[in-house]
Structures are given as C-alpha cells and as structure tokens.
Amino acid sequence: MPRRNHISPQTRTVLAALVVQPQAWRYGYDLSKETGLKSGTLYPLLIRLADDGLLETEWRQPLQPGRPPRHAYRLTAAGIALAQVRAQEATSTGTQEATT
Amino acid sequence: MSFAQKLAKFLADLAARLLPANRHAWGEAMRQEVRAIESAPDALAFAGGCLWAALCERITVMKAIVFTGRLVVGLVTALYGVMFLVMMVNGLTGQAVQPVQPWIVVWVAAMGFSDLAAAAGLVFWKPKLFWTAFVLAALPSLGLTVFGLATRSDMFLRFAWPFVPLALLAGAALFLAWLERGSRRPIAA
Known part of the structure; x- marks a missing residue:
C-alpha cells in the first residue's frame, strides 16, 4: 500500500464516504452530493486514489434502458484499510480533544 | 434539452478533450456523469467543476x-x-x-x-x-x-x-x- 501520511481533509471525506459501504459501487455525482465536494475537487482526488491503487473503477450499465453507462468507484482492499486507519485516527483525536 | 443542459454537455465534452491521453477514461467518465444528471443547474455546476479538474490535470502534465x-x-x-x-x-x-x-x-x-x-x-x-x-x-x-x-x-x-x-x-x-x-x-x- 502506498504511504499516505499527509492526506487532505477532502481525501479523508471521500474515503469516509466510500468506506461506509465498501462493496457498493458509487458514482461521481452521488459522491459529490454526499461529500459536498465540487466535481473539480472530487475528480482529481478520485484520479489520485485510483493511481495509488486505493480505488477501483468500473463502467456500470444503467438500470434504466437508454441511459448512458456510468463510471463507478469503490475502494480496494488497500483503500479500505487506509480509510479505516484514518477513521480510527480521527476518532482517537476527537476523543483526546474531548477529554482535554 | 434545455440551454443549461446543452452548455453542461459542451463543457463536459471540452473537459474530456482537455484531459491528457492517459486520462481518457476519466474524461469519458465526466462526460457520461454529466449526461446522467437530470437537474440542469446541477449538471451545469458539475460540468464546470469537471472542466476545472481537466485544466488542473493538464497543468500537472x-x-x-x-x-x-x-x-x-x-x-x-x-x-x-x-x-x-x-x-x-x-x-x-x-x-x-x-x-x-x-x-x-x-x-x-x-x-x-x-x-x-x-x-x-x-x-x-x-x-x-x-x-x-x-x-x-x-x-x-x-x-x-x-x-x-x-x-x-x-x-x-x-x-x-x-x-x-x-x-x-x-x-x-x-x-x-x-x-x-x-x-x-x-x-x-
């Protein structure tokens, strides 16, 4: 798994959104709405995650006939591991801040 | 198709063309995603972001x-x-x-x-x-x-x-x- 010691808050947000249902394929527009990230921020993030082997992509056929196929995304095993580590870090940081 | 949707489609096509060759799949992903959005204002905003992302990718190259x-x-x-x-x-x-x-x-x-x-x-x-x-x-x-x-x-x-x-x-x-x-x-x- 590539080292990602310094990941941006936006990347954390995307990882957190994707790890909720790790097996589900997600679309760009849905992720944008869920995370509140604009597509101009979201797509470069998705591209970097895919380049690092943290995200897998697939063209999914639409359920409704006549609609275009869409590019879908979900985390790889490495991506899920990273997202879980980051989520734990965020939780422990939040707990520490709450106790101080 | 409304003017906003046509403009969104145009911007997404432009974004796909601007992306470097090794990002062709991502350009196609942006194009199809914009076509899948039913709300015209949302499609336009999404396509504008895609264009920005494509420009940023090109700058990196x-x-x-x-x-x-x-x-x-x-x-x-x-x-x-x-x-x-x-x-x-x-x-x-x-x-x-x-x-x-x-x-x-x-x-x-x-x-x-x-x-x-x-x-x-x-x-x-x-x-x-x-x-x-x-x-x-x-x-x-x-x-x-x-x-x-x-x-x-x-x-x-x-x-x-x-x-x-x-x-x-x-x-x-x-x-x-x-x-x-x-x-x-x-x-x-």
Missing part, C-alpha cells in the same frame, strides 16, 4: 514536461561543460594534440565551469544563477570575437562558434520558462 525538458537540456549542457574541462586538463597536462596557449586554457576553463553552473541553474531553475553563468560563458567568446574583428585575425574569429550552442541553450531556457508561465495560468492551458 505540463509541469512534468517542463521539468523533463530542463533535465534533458541541463544534462546536455553539463556534458558540454565537462567536454571543455577535459580539454582544459589536456591543455594543462600537455596531452593536447597541439601545444596550447595559456589564454586558450583560461577560455576553455571559463566555458567549462560556466556551462556546469548554467546546467545546475537550469535543472533546479535558479534564473539568476543560470543567466549569470550564461553571461560568464558568453563573455570570453565575445571578447575573443571582438578582438578578432578588430585585428582582422581569423584565429580569434574561430572562437565565435560557441555562440551557436549558447543561443540554443538560451532559446531552450526561455521556451521552458514560457511553458512554465503558461502552466500557471489555467485559462491559457
């Missing part, structure tokens, strides 16, 4: 091209400098094919060290270092050429040849600096 260009030209310049330094050493140790005048050794040394400094300035892009080294490389040849013209001496005029590689080096440096400036302006990318 441009930066890589500029860096590679500087590295290649810098290495050629460094080798050119090393060639002069080898000539200098041969002149000093008496290994040259013909006996060498001391002023030629000084000229060769000036060219060698200046070219090495110019190569470092180019690769790490320190404009002051690069242009100072460039001037220091050009001055000895310029002095000899002017002296040759004043005294009508063919021998001194022969030292004008380094102006050709120096002109190529300056041209490459200016071109790469222009590319880099362009890569900082998204609208011009």
Whole structure:
C-alpha cells in the first residue's frame, strides 16, 4: 500500500464516504452530493486514489434502458484499510480533544 | 434539452478533450456523469467543476514536461561543460594534440565551469544563477570575437562558434520558462 501520511481533509471525506459501504459501487455525482465536494475537487482526488491503487473503477450499465453507462468507484482492499486507519485516527483525536 | 443542459454537455465534452491521453477514461467518465444528471443547474455546476479538474490535470502534465525538458537540456549542457574541462586538463597536462596557449586554457576553463553552473541553474531553475553563468560563458567568446574583428585575425574569429550552442541553450531556457508561465495560468492551458 502506498504511504499516505499527509492526506487532505477532502481525501479523508471521500474515503469516509466510500468506506461506509465498501462493496457498493458509487458514482461521481452521488459522491459529490454526499461529500459536498465540487466535481473539480472530487475528480482529481478520485484520479489520485485510483493511481495509488486505493480505488477501483468500473463502467456500470444503467438500470434504466437508454441511459448512458456510468463510471463507478469503490475502494480496494488497500483503500479500505487506509480509510479505516484514518477513521480510527480521527476518532482517537476527537476523543483526546474531548477529554482535554 | 434545455440551454443549461446543452452548455453542461459542451463543457463536459471540452473537459474530456482537455484531459491528457492517459486520462481518457476519466474524461469519458465526466462526460457520461454529466449526461446522467437530470437537474440542469446541477449538471451545469458539475460540468464546470469537471472542466476545472481537466485544466488542473493538464497543468500537472505540463509541469512534468517542463521539468523533463530542463533535465534533458541541463544534462546536455553539463556534458558540454565537462567536454571543455577535459580539454582544459589536456591543455594543462600537455596531452593536447597541439601545444596550447595559456589564454586558450583560461577560455576553455571559463566555458567549462560556466556551462556546469548554467546546467545546475537550469535543472533546479535558479534564473539568476543560470543567466549569470550564461553571461560568464558568453563573455570570453565575445571578447575573443571582438578582438578578432578588430585585428582582422581569423584565429580569434574561430572562437565565435560557441555562440551557436549558447543561443540554443538560451532559446531552450526561455521556451521552458514560457511553458512554465503558461502552466500557471489555467485559462491559457
């Protein structure tokens, strides 16, 4: 798994959104709405995650006939591991801040 | 299809075209995603973001091209400098094919060290270092050429040849600096 010691808050947000249902394929527009990230921020993030082997992509056929196929995304095993580590870090940081 | 949807489609198509060839799948993903959005304002906003993302990706590629260009030209310049330094050493140790005048050794040394400094300035892009080294490389040849013209001496005029590689080096440096400036302006990318 590539080292990602310094990941941006936006990347954390995307990882957190994707790890909720790790097996589900997600679309760009849905992720944008869920995370509140604009597509101009979201797509470069998705591209970097895919380049690092943290995200897998697939063209999914639409359920409704006549609609275009869409590019879908979900985390790889490495991506899920990273997202879980980051989520734990965020939780422990939040707990520490709450106790101080 | 409303005007906003047509505009969104146009922007998404433009984004797909702007993306570098190795990102073709992502361009197609953006195009299809915009087509799948039913709300026209949402599609327009999403397509605008895709265009921005495509421009950013293109700029990243441009930066890589500029860096590679500087590295290649810098290495050629460094080798050119090393060639002069080898000539200098041969002149000093008496290994040259013909006996060498001391002023030629000084000229060769000036060219060698200046070219090495110019190569470092180019690769790490320190404009002051690069242009100072460039001037220091050009001055000895310029002095000899002017002296040759004043005294009508063919021998001194022969030292004008380094102006050709120096002109190529300056041209490459200016071109790469222009590319880099362009890569900082998204609208011009």
